[in-house]
Amino acid sequence: MSALLEIKGVSRFFGGLAALSDVTFNVERGDILGLIGPNGAGKTTLFNVVNGFYGPSQGEVFFNGKKISGLKPHQICALGIARTFQVVKPLQRMSVLDNVIASAYLRVKSKAQATKTAADILHFTDLYDDRDVPSKGLPLGKRKRLEIARALATRPEMILLDESFAGLNPTEQNECVDIIKRIKGNGITIMIIEHHMKVIMSLSDRIVVLNYGQKIAEGNPEEVRNNPLVIEAYLGDTQGA
Amino acid sequence: MTSVQIEVLLQTVISGIFLGGLYALLGIGMTLIMGVMKIINLAHGELMMVGMYIAYALFSFFHIDPYLSIFIAAPALFLLGVMLQKFLINPVLTVESILPENQVILTVGIGMVLSNLATIFFTSDYRSTPVEYATKAWYISDFWKGSPIELSISFAWSVSFFFAVLITALLWFFLAKTDMGKSIRATAQDTDAALLMGVNVKKMRIITFGLGAALVGAAGCLFIPIYYLYPDLGGQFTLIAFVITILGGLGSTVGAIVGGLILGLFESLTATYIGMGWAPIGRFVIFIAALIFIPGGIVSLLKKQRFG
């Protein structure tokens, strides 16, 4: 059986500049794949291509063996890929519960079912006590978790997490790591963008490194850590820390 | 084509270009405001109407030539624009509301008040400034005796067009060469970067709105010798300005000039060959075609060429 997500020779140009050039890798079912690289390496662009916000300029993306590049984001979501945003996009004037209900409607018909799904997921992400708070009133840590909760409510097979740890304090980070592990435990495949090296190295099964839109390394955390290209491009200046 | 048909076509093209030049001035004011403040000013045509009434009043009471009243109307509109921006639009930019289009609706409110006040002060009668050169025209046969075709060019239209080009050139110089012009352009391109570079963004916004209003006020003075005036005329010109900006590309002065010329030509052709009443339809056919086929405006096409 082929990998769950296959990215084949994907390039994406913006006005002549290549944000991604000829990126190829697979994400295996059930894995956590860490996507790292310096700022501007093209990580979020890659998410946007997988998620359907941008079509690839060249190359193709397959999910479950089906070509998804060229589909719209809502179609890709319906096929089973959910995502979070680096800059959180909560539905500000809706309560936390309503935020999640809105996503849960993708898979269920009735309001009762949607509410039940939403409640389950809020328990899962530890947000149930905040269910009636308007989401713009949440602190950043909980807003990041709400992003994850919303994505989960669409019952995805795969979830793309874009910097879910950025700006969190250590306690919140630990909670988040915990949730991600539990998501994996439920059999959901994860692709995660993260700057926090310690977290990403401990969580990921495999890591892909991007630099200037190109894939410069791929492997398990140990291999990537020792890859000279990666050290030069990215880890070099943080290793001492 | 017979020579009469050629004459009609050429005459139509010339008046289209003249109209387009004035439209460009109208569009530049709108596009400047849109670029710097990221808001759409739906009171733009009403500001022009105010400029026209200033010129009309100066002509009727003091016999000041409409072209001279540019020097009064433009500064007056600048002040009006500055005050609108400072006291009405700026506060709304920070108000939290469900509808994000609040500032657009606000400018509609401003437009309503302006045109209604004009009705109260000047009644809804049609006005014009009967200058003595209104019917004067240049004939091509005056310059070239043996010309196979005869064209007439209205004196007032050509003077208005000349001033429109002159003002556009001056504006170009201001934006390209002066420090303030450069700051305005920086604010339009990237507000955050401009802030970091030490540009007083708030001040630039106020000045830009004033400048946009002054430009459209000047356009009003250029329109009044060749057009009639009534209080509700603003709405139609707001739409024209908006169509030009969409056609040319948001925030682009070059786009506004090109867009203005295209629209002027197109309207002139529609009026000659289909019928006067259909000119507004032609305007919106262009508008919708631009929205669907060139969503970034003409400027985006030029850019694509460069990077291609």
Added chain:
Amino acid sequence: MKKFLPLVLLAVLAVLPLLGLSTYLLHILILTIMWSVIGMAWNLLGGYCGQVSFGHAAFFGIGAYTAGILYSKVGISAWWGIPLSILVVTIFALIIGFICLRLRGPFFALGTLAVGVILRVLAENLTGLTDGNLGIMIRERTWVGKTWYFYIILALATLAFILVKKVIESKLGYYFVAIREDQDAAESLGIDTTYYKTIALCLSAVMTGLAGAFYTSYMGYIDPKVVFALHDISIVAIMVVMVGGVATYWGPVLGSVIMVLLAEGIRSIPRLGAAHHTFFGILLIIIIIFMPNGLTGDISKIKRLFRIGKNV
């Protein structure tokens, strides 16, 4: 108790004509109810789904002209316009949506504004169909009194209210609000934003068109300048919602009461009548600056104001 409030209000309204109100008062009531239908319609698209339309006169006018043309060209009662306008307005809404819904935010607003103007110019120029600026006159009035007109518009308003409530409490409502709050997020959560925006537009357009079709039968005369008016229809539709309360059930109702009374009040003052747009404009500016979510939307703000007043 609160649950029965709509029923109580409906019952009170239903017996009003039996009390022998003057024709003028009944006329004001009819206008108010008609405007609350338009307000509810605009609110569904603008308030809940976040697509601010500056061109609802387009749908009002199409509804009105459907009824008018049925009378003047087909030779049947203008009342047939009420069922038929549903079909006609839906077709127009689909076309307009196809063009305008690809635009976001203020550009959608301006696209719809342009559509409103285009339709007015069409109605002025397609004289074979619309009789142009002469307008269409319905020569035979169905009823001399206003009572039955009142009940018909009341029934339409009741249906509109129920429709909006059902829609908002369903999956559609969640999707509309999600689209309003963040279109990108909604799209990535599996919501086909174009599809649902089109639904919101069609529902809103049909409700507005019904009000237009009613208007033709009630007023007995339409012309392009009146039914496709930018300020007096499209902008007033926005104001009804903004004054009353954005994205609330009762906002449009409250807003139409205020706007109709205000309009009538100003018009009846001899020297100020001509200035009613100035008053509307100033009211609009004040509302936007101080109460952008309307009377019912910003109720907490208003209460706070009064509390502060009492303490001082």
